[in-house]
Amino acid sequence: NLLLFMSGVACLGVGGGVFDSTFNNYLSDVFNLGEAARGFLEFPRELPGFLTALFAGLLFFVPETRIAAFSSLAIGAGMIGLAFCGNNWYLMLVLMTLWSTGTHLLMPVRSSIVMELSHAGRKGARLGQMASIGTAASIAGCVIVWVVMDRTAANYRLTFLIGGCVALCAAIAQFA
Numbered sequence: 001n002l003l004l005f006m007s008g009v010a011c012l013g014v015g016g017g018v019f020d021s022t023f024n025n026y027l028s029d030v031f032n033l034g035e036a037a038r039g040f041l042e043f044p045r046e047l048p049g050f051l052t053a054l055f056a057g058l059l060f061f062v063p064e065t066r067i068a069a070f071s072s073l074a075i076g077a078g079m080i081g082l083a084f085c086g087n088n089w090y091l092m093l094v095l096m097t098l099w100s101t102g103t104h105l106l107m108p109v110r111s112s113i114v115m116e117l118s119h120a121g122r123k124g125a126r127l128g129q130m131a132s133i134g135t136a137a138s139i140a141g142c143v144i145v146w147v148v149m150d151r152t153a154a155n156y157r158l159t160f161l162i163g164g165c166v167a168l169c170a171a172i173a174q175f176a
Contacts, residue, residue, distance in 0.1 A: 002117040002126070004173045005065070006133055009110070011170035012072060013134040017141020018163030019079060019099070026156045030087050044093055048101040055105055064109040064116070069174035071109075072167055074102030079164030083157045141166075 027033045027041070048055070059067055078099025085091040111127060118126040141163065148159050 001065075002114070004176050005068075005113055005117060006130065008068070008072060008170035008173040009130055010133050010137040011166045011173065012075065012106070013137025014141040014144065015075060015079065015163040015167035015170070016103075016134075017138035017143075018145055018159055018166070019141075020138070021142045021145045022156060022159050022163075023096075025154075026082070026160075029154060030156065031089065031092070041093075041096075044097050045100050048097065049104040052104045052108060055101075056108065059105075064113050065174060067109050068106055068113060069171050071102040071106035072171035072174055074098050075106070076102075076164045076167030076171060078102060079160045079167060081164075083160035083164065 024038075027038060031037075033041070062070075078095045078097075081095035081098070082092065085095055110130065114126050114130045115123045144162060145159050148155060148162070152158060
């Protein structure tokens with residue numbers, strides 16, 4: 001179970017690297033957003049983070065591994081949706097919020113899942129391994145964006161599809 005979960009962490013790291021290194025340019029190129037509009041967009045993007053305690057309270061009966069799996073599913077669905085939403089502002093807001101909800105719900109449960117799946121005396125080491133796997137995978141996601149953008153002339157659809165599919169792989173690993 002720990003290996004499956006760490007595989008999910010790696011997949012989400014790749015997806016996060018793709019999203020984080022692409023999203024701001026996507027907003028600028030597709031929606032021509034200036035700094036004021038981009039600032040406005042932070043409210044719906046961060047609202048799920050603000051509501052995480054409420055969501056966690058409502059989901060208290062759901063095992064943390066299932067929360068992680070559904071969060072990964074939301075991240076993947078949000079990214080794949082962004083690949084196909086075109087320049088529809090409202091659809092982009094919904095999909096960005098879906099992605100953000102998944103991301104923010106995953107944050108508080110990741111560490112506790114790793115500690116639960118680790119043997120006594122190895123919990124700290126496993127937390128460090130989880131962080132390093134996530135960081136290395138995020139760098140790999142950035143490299144994917146670099147290669148795709150270099151070879152396909154700013155193909156946001158392809159980058160979001162890759163990131164979303166990798167996030168869906170995390171959901172599969174976490175549902176297993």
